[in-house]
Amino acid sequence: MREYIIKTLQKALKADDISLESPKDLKHGDFSSNIALIRAKQEKKNPRELAAEIKGIIEKHDKGNIFEKIEIAGPGFINFFIKNSFVKECLKEVLEKNGTYGSNDLGKGTKVIIEFVSANPTGPLHIGHGRWAAIGDSIANILDFSGYKAHREFYVNNVGRQVNLLIESVKAAMNNAPVPEDGYNGSYIKDVGELAKKESPKDLKKFVLNTMLDSQKQTLSDMQVCFDEWFFENTLHDSGEVKKTIELLKKKGATYEKEGAVWFRSESFGDDKDRVLVRENGDPTYFAADITYHANKFKRGFDLLINVWGTDHHGYVKRLQSALEAIGLPSHKLDIIIGQLVALYRGSEPVRMSKRTGEMITLKEVVDEIGKDAMRFFLLMTSADSHMDFDIELAKKQTLDNPVYYIQYAYARICNIIKTGGIDIPSLKGTDLGLLVEESERELMMKVLDFPEEVKICAKTMQPHHLVRYSRELAAVIHSYYHKCRVICDDRELMKARLILMESTRIVISNMLKLLKVSAPERM
RNA sequence: GUCCCCGUAGCUCAAUUGGAUAGAGCAUCAGCCUUCGAAGCUGAGGGUUGCUGGUUCGAUCCCAGUCGGGGACACCA
Numbered sequence: 001m002r003e004y005i006i007k008t009l010q011k012a013l014k015a016d017d018i019s020l021e022s023p024k025d026l027k028h029g030d031f032s033s034n035i036a037l038i039r040a041k042q043e044k045k046n047p048r049e050l051a052a053e054i055k056g057i058i059e060k061h062d063k064g065n066i067f068e069k070i071e072i073a074g075p076g077f078i079n080f081f082i083k084n085s086f087v088k089e090c091l092k093e094v095l096e097k098n099g100t101y102g103s104n105d106l107g108k109g110t111k112v113i114i115e116f117v118s119a120n121p122t123g124p125l126h127i128g129h130g131r132w133a134a135i136g137d138s139i140a141n142i143l144d145f146s147g148y149k150a151h152r153e154f155y156v157n158n159v160g161r162q163v164n165l166l167i168e169s170v171k172a173a174m175n176n177a178p179v180p181e182d183g184y185n186g187s188y189i190k191d192v193g194e195l196a197k198k199e200s201p202k203d204l205k206k207f208v209l210n211t212m213l214d215s216q217k218q219t220l221s222d223m224q225v226c227f228d229e230w231f232f233e234n235t236l237h238d239s240g241e242v243k244k245t246i247e248l249l250k251k252k253g254a255t256y257e258k259e260g261a262v263w264f265r266s267e268s269f270g271d272d273k274d275r276v277l278v279r280e281n282g283d284p285t286y287f288a289a290d291i292t293y294h295a296n297k298f299k300r301g302f303d304l305l306i307n308v309w310g311t312d313h314h315g316y317v318k319r320l321q322s323a324l325e326a327i328g329l330p331s332h333k334l335d336i337i338i339g340q341l342v343a344l345y346r347g348s349e350p351v352r353m354s355k356r357t358g359e360m361i362t363l364k365e366v367v368d369e370i371g372k373d374a375m376r377f378f379l380l381m382t383s384a385d386s387h388m389d390f391d392i393e394l395a396k397k398q399t400l401d402n403p404v405y406y407i408q409y410a411y412a413r414i415c416n417i418i419k420t421g422g423i424d425i426p427s428l429k430g431t432d433l434g435l436l437v438e439e440s441e442r443e444l445m446m447k448v449l450d451f452p453e454e455v456k457i458c459a460k461t462m463q464p465h466h467l468v469r470y471s472r473e474l475a476a477v478i479h480s481y482y483h484k485c486r487v488i489c490d491d492r493e494l495m496k497a498r499l500i501l502m503e504s505t506r507i508v509i510s511n512m513l514k515l516l517k518v519s520a521p522e523r524m
Numbered sequence: 525g526u527c528c529c530c531g532u533a534g535c536u537c538a539a540u541u542g543g544a545u546a547g548a549g550c551a552u553c554a555g556c557c558u559u560c561g562a563a564g565c566u567g568a569g570g571g572u573u574g575c576u577g578g579u580u581c582g583a584u585c586c587c588a589g590u591c592g593g594g595g596a597c598a599c600c601a
């Protein structure tokens with residue numbers, strides 16, 4: 001609906017810089033625009049006079065189709081009141097489009113690769129990984145829904161010092177030897193060691209890495225996070241691509257040698273300092289491989305690169321962008337979302353250690369305890385760049401305290417009403433929506449019709465939490481409506497009209513929860 | 525010391541990316557079950573948006589500074 005109105009305004013005013021807001025105060029109409037305020041500044045005119053001019057043009061153009069009335073208010077806002085008949089036309093669109101309602105073509109087929117989690121295979125995932133997982137996965141869903149072609153990828157760092165340390169640590173555990181310096185010593189190391197003893201694999205390194213990776217895969221799968229591809233770092237070394245990247249940087253004059261190592265001049269690109277590409281011992285650094293990896297993403301034909309990283313990697317952003325620039329790749333097409341860390345609580349008590357193992361609590365333990373739906377919902381509830389306090393006790397509650405159930409309950413309620421109504425939805429065609437005259441009905445319709453805009457906001461900002469906020473608002477309107485209006489009633493025509501409203505609401509919740517991958521139960 | 529993020533109601537978070545009287549949930553208090561699911565609804569109280577300046581018709585949002593919390597500053601990944 002909003003989109004249609006914007007298009008109408010664009011046509012009427014022959015301009016494309018139309019912005020439309022949804023005012024908080026009903027007195028300010030269904031939509032409002034600050035266009036007169038902005039133009040008045042540019043053209044140095046009186047904003048209210050300009051607003052009146054604009055209002056005249058729009059009214060002439062509209063001929064009473066969409067707008068009930070248009071008002072000028074405050075310093076020069078133009079407030080639009082939408083005709084009920086038009087709202088109901090839009091409601092029909094929800095039923096027609098059904099599962100695709102809310103989708104858009106923002107991406108215009110852009111191939112986008114979204115890389116997320118990419119944890120080292122040296123240990124179990126933690127709650128922070130869960131956050132990047134939920135965010136990355138949902139962004140990918142939203143982008144797919146917005147006309148992009150999203151490719152979900154996990155980069156496996158199966159090369160380097162940390163991996164060697166992991167293997168040495170496992171070996172030590174198998175022989176009851178002390179943990180190597182800087183090695184790993186969690187209980188999972190012993191577990192893998194036991195397993196390796198039992199199976200005595202030919203290639204211990206391969207076995208350990210696979211075991212670690214499988215356990216990460218399992219945890220992610222428990223959260224219903226899926227990847228199109230698991231990209232292994234070693235393939236970049238094996239194919240010689242890493243060497244090629246280093247040669248290319250050398251050729252571009254972006255490197256120099258010092259103390260036996262090859263350095264990249266990242267400082268001249270605005271980074272804090274220069275960075276090593278090839279160590280004194282001749283091994284390329286992780287950084288060198290990562291430049292190659294991102295070059296490889298472009299080579300595979302992706303037009304847009306999105307990475308979801310933990311805040312502990314933020315210092316890494318500048319050097320990667322610098323390196324891409326140095327080899328002539330469009331670094332502005334790399335969008336890195338930095339997610340802040342998650343602090344776990346039980347009630348007001350901070351949780352760091354696992355009760356069972358006495359070590360850092362793992363993602364798996366939390367997912368096992370509270371379940372996939374609450375997990376995803378809570379991790380998606382807040383903006384990625386705000387620090388997050390995650391209360392396990394609250395997420396676990398199956399009561400009204402828990403916002404997940406609030407939404408799911410609204411869905412189950414609607415499903416039950418539709419079921420009780422006992423009328424086939426398709427047979428409701430031709431129903432007179434003009435019978436929906438209650439204020440609460442209009443409120444619900446407007447909220448339902450807002451869905452496509454919310455999807456767009458998420459796609460544009462790459463922040464799925466907007467959708468979660470919307471889901472709570474929508475559920476609140478639904479519950480309120482439920483108490484104000486009865487759907488199942490003796491007036492059969494009215495009932496049919498209200499069933500259509502229920503069905504379109506159901507469709508929106510269903511589409512929305514699919515994007516978040518939170519289940520929508522018909523019964524609870 | 526340098527860089528990034530955050531600071532909003534007692535608590536956890538929003539605020540359509542510069543819009544009109546800063547909103548929800550929890551907690552507190554007062555109401556609502558003979559009718560489609562009370563896992564719900566209705567209402568009340570609760571604020572100098574950490575602080576100080578600046579930019580403009582307008583700032584929670586942008587800029588400068590300052591205080592507090594978190595994180596990062598490897599020839600680790």
